[in-house]
Amino acid sequence: MENLIGLLVAAPLLGAAVLLCGGRALDRVGHWLGTALAGVSFLIGAVLFADMLGEETSDRALHSHLFSWIPVGGFRADVGFQLDQLSMTFVLLITGVGTLIHIYSIGYMEHDERRRRFFGYLNLFLAAMLLLVLADNYLLLYVGWEGVGLASYLLIGFWQHKPSAATAAKKAFIVNRVGDVGLSIAIMLMFTTFGTFAFAPVLSEADRAGEGKLTAIGLMLLLAACGKSAQVPLQSWLGDAMEGPTPVSALIHAATMVTAGVYLITRSGAIFNAAPDAQTAVVTVGAVTLLFGAIVGCAKDDIKKALAGSTMSQIGYMILAAGLGPIGYVFAIMHLVTHGFFKAGLFLGAGSVMHAMNDEVDMRKYGGLRRYMPITFATFGLGYLAIIGFPGLSGFWSKDKIIEAAFAKGGTEGWILGAATLLGAAITAYYMTRVMLLTFFGEKRWQPAPDPHKTAGIEPGAEAHPGELPHPHESPKSMTIPMIVLAFGSVFAGGLFSLNDAFVNWLEPVTGHDHGDSPLSAATVTAGTMVVLVVGVALAWAQYGRRPVPVTAPRGSALTRAARRDLLQDDFNHVVLVKPGEYLTRGLDRVDHTLVDGAVNGAAASVGGLSGRLRKLQNGYARTYAVSMFGGAAVLIAATLLMRAV
Amino acid sequence: MNPVNYLYLASLLFTIGAAGVLLRRNAIVVFMCVELMLNACNLAFVAFSRLHGNLDGQIVAFFTMVVAAAEVVVGLAIIVTVFRSRHSASVDDASLMKL
Numbered sequence: 060m061e062n063l064i065g066l067l068v069a070a071p072l073l074g075a076a077v078l079l080c081g082g083r084a085l086d087r088v089g090h091w092l093g094t095a096l097a098g099v100s101f102l103i104g105a106v107l108f109a110d111m112l113g114e115e116t117s118d119r120a121l122h123s124h125l126f127s128w129i130p131v132g133g134f135r136a137d138v139g140f141q142l143d144q145l146s147m148t149f150v151l152l153i154t155g156v157g158t159l160i161h162i163y164s165i166g167y168m169e170h171d172e173r174r175r176r177f178f179g180y181l182n183l184f185l186a187a188m189l190l191l192v193l194a195d196n197y198l199l200l201y202v203g204w205e206g207v208g209l210a211s212y213l214l215i216g217f218w219q220h221k222p223s224a225a226t227a228a229k230k231a232f233i234v235n236r237v238g239d240v241g242l243s244i245a246i247m248l249m250f251t252t253f254g255t256f257a258f259a260p261v262l263s264e265a266d267r268a269g270e271g272k273l274t275a276i277g278l279m280l281l282l283a284a285c286g287k288s289a290q291v292p293l294q295s296w297l298g299d300a301m302e303g304p305t306p307v308s309a310l311i312h313a314a315t316m317v318t319a320g321v322y323l324i325t326r327s328g329a330i331f332n333a334a335p336d337a338q339t340a341v342v343t344v345g346a347v348t349l350l351f352g353a354i355v356g357c358a359k360d361d362i363k364k365a366l367a368g369s370t371m372s373q374i375g376y377m378i379l380a381a382g383l384g385p386i387g388y389v390f391a392i393m394h395l396v397t398h399g400f401f402k403a404g405l406f407l408g409a410g411s412v413m414h415a416m417n418d419e420v421d422m423r424k425y426g427g428l429r430r431y432m433p434i435t436f437a438t439f440g441l442g443y444l445a446i447i448g449f450p451g452l453s454g455f456w457s458k459d460k461i462i463e464a465a466f467a468k469g470g471t472e473g474w475i476l477g478a479a480t481l482l483g484a485a486i487t488a489y490y491m492t493r494v495m496l497l498t499f500f501g502e503k504r505w506q507p508a509p510d511p512h513k514t515a516g517i518e519p520g521a522e523a524h525p526g527e528l529p530h531p532h533e534s535p536k537s538m539t540i541p542m543i544v545l546a547f548g549s550v551f552a553g554g555l556f557s558l559n560d561a562f563v564n565w566l567e568p569v570t571g572h573d574h575g576d577s578p579l580s581a582a583t584v585t586a587g588t589m590v591v592l593v594v595g596v597a598l599a600w601a602q603y604g605r606r607p608v609p610v611t612a613p614r615g616s617a618l619t620r621a622a623r624r625d626l627l628q629d630d631f632n633h634v635v636l637v638k639p640g641e642y643l644t645r646g647l648d649r650v651d652h653t654l655v656d657g658a659v660n661g662a663a664a665s666v667g668g669l670s671g672r673l674r675k676l677q678n679g680y681a682r683t684y685a686v687s688m689f690g691g692a693a694v695l696i697a698a699t700l701l702m703r704a705v
Numbered sequence: 706m707n708p709v710n711y712l713y714l715a716s717l718l719f720t721i722g723a724a725g726v727l728l729r730r731n732a733i734v735v736f737m738c739v740e741l742m743l744n745a746c747n748l749a750f751v752a753f754s755r756l757h758g759n760l761d762g763q764i765v766a767f768f769t770m771v772v773a774a775a776e777v778v779v780g781l782a783i784i785v786t787v788f789r790s791r792h793s794a795s796v797d798d799a800s801l802m803k804l
Contacts, residue, residue, distance in 0.1 A: 465727030681735075685726055 072186035078179030093178030093689025101154035141195035159541035166537035184210035227299035238286015245279035277337025284320025305410030314399040345379025353486035358622030388570035397453035400548030401445035408439035422497035438546035445549035453553030467575030718745035722758035
């Protein structure tokens with residue numbers, strides 16, 4: 060069984076290599092090959108899962124040591140895999156949702172002439188993400204971490220002919236780099252503290268290191284998680300990342316890659332448990348981001364950017380839960396999985412709507428689509444009910460548990476966190492209802508298709524005729540089937556996980572679990588959640604359901620305008636980071652020009668001047684040379700005699 | 706006769722030769738003055754040989770003679786060639802080796 064773990068990673072990696080190196084010859088079968096290998100990976104994952112279920116709870120973890128990567132003296136870096144319950148959960152989510160999105164992409168990218176390359180990148184992403192969650196040490200995890208960053212960069216900038224996509228890809232890459240610095244520092248700190256960076260020794264000996272060091276490691280890991288999971292203050296890339304094709308947004312920027320930060324924190328639970336200050340930082344980041352993302356999501360008219368704000372907010376929930384310690388780890392991962400289902404489903408639904416509407420992304424130009432796209436409407440609607448936490452659906456089970464856990468943190472902190480999560484739930488209900496009403500209900504606000512010559516980079520698949528109103532139609536089966544499967548997940552996953560606390564029992568051996576001491580009963584929390592849910596939905600209905608929606612966005616309040624600009628995150632980065640950086644480089648440039656260049660040029664000029672004068676001695680007269688020779692000889696003799704005399 | 710006197714003669718000859726090299730312009734004369742300096746050295750070597758009572762100085766004198774003979778061959782050839790091309794034997798006229 061251990062040998063199968065390597066195959067999990069190898070299958071998509073092989074696909075990436077073949078598809079990216081294979082050339083045009085594979086254009087006609089590339090997408091089938093990529094999808095098949097993703098499916099193979101999922102099947103291997105399922106086999107391993109079935110095998111794991113048959114084992115005793117205590118020895119479910121599998122280890123597979125492949126080879127010694129860097130053996131230098133006492134230093135050893137190994138390539139080895141570890142498949143425990145936590146990794147297994149991720150493997151199934153990644154390969155399962157990944158395979159569905161591969162299938163969806165076959166239809167979605169049908170008219171793109173670079174489809175083979177797209178599938179190659181998707182396979183590369185799967186391989187890197189699997190490496191990330193299967194690694195048995197932090198260094199190998201880092202390799203996967205960088206791999207998913209690369210795949211994300213390549214896929215955001217897939218339509219590189221659009222300057223906005225190219226810029227968004229660079230932005231994502233650079234912001235991620237800041238987080239990666241945190242991870243590399245954390246690994247170095249681990250090495251100096253523990254002498255190794257394999258999970259088992261580091262996590263089992265975490266208690267013995269000083270709290271100061273653990274706090275430092277924890278904060279650096281949090282920085283890494285912020286970068287990858289788009290948490291405040293490194294959140295600015297996620298909205299722009301929506302420039303990528305919609306399946307990419309669904310797979311990488313909603314379901315899997317952006318949750319890598321949650322995985323990192325949960326995996327490093329032992330470190331955070333022993334460093335309360337780092338945990339406080341984690342929950343603060345989570346609470347701030349969950350409100351930040353939700354507020355941004357309320358104001359965006361671009362359907363994908365509204366969903367991106369929502370993703371940010373939902374990952375804020377997970378980070379917050381992971382920061383609560385053993386009370387929250389299990390629920391962080393549970394929400395991660397259910398979120399993977401419903402958010403991927405929502406994104407695929409958004410892609411389907413865009414497909415039908417000539418790639419229009421402005422929700423104000425949708426409206427009344429429920430009659431034209433019944434399957435998309437149904438699956439999107441189920442995803443919507445799941446995310447707002449409608450009783451019985453996935454989001455209800457996982458989000459409710461996080462809110463409970465936040466209150467169970469205890470003390471003032473618990474009340475603040477609980478209030479933040481409740482407020483977040485209300486805003487979630489508001490913005491998701493808004494998306495729903497703008498897209499599928501109300502009267503048609505469709506606009507004529509733009510002239511493709513004027514707007515560069517229309518998404519492939521658009522059969523737009525300039526000046527005509529769109530003719531919405533249901534998407535092909537390859538797109539609707541993944542949406543239907545994900546909708547099933549959105550509906551049933553949460554309930555299934557909560558049956559007899561199945562998910563808690565499953566993950567407890569890895570992450571530990573603690574019920575905490577909640578000041579409120581579970582029923583009270585659920586009731587409170589329902590109240591805020593109804594308030595959020597009602598507010599959205601009052602604003603967008605009861606009255607007609609203007610096609611051009613009204614000016615709005617100061618908060619709305621700020622939220623449309625992502626709460627001024629780019630302006631903040633510009634003023635605080637970019638401008639000082641520019642001044643610094645300009646200053647350095649000036650120093651270089653004046654001081655360094657001055658010294659070098661001055662030295663060269665003085666040597667040049669001196670030699671210009673010296674060369675006048677070469678006058679060509681043999682007798683002058685003879686005089687200098689005799690003079691020299693005389694000086695030598697005089698010097699010799701003088702030395703003798705002394 | 707006191708061998709030191711030969712040293713005085715040698716230094717006198719060397720000085721005359723050196724003065725000739727520095728002051729005369731005719732290449733042939735300069736050349737002859739170089740020979741004079743070489744022979745002044747030879748005389749000094751031989752005188753030292755006598756003073757110290759060993760043969761080292763005399764051996765060096767032979768070497769000097771060989772060098773002088775070789776130098777005459779090459780030097781005269783150069784002077785003749787220069788004279789042919791420039792119609793002058795003045796060392797100051799051959800002043801092309803400058804920037």
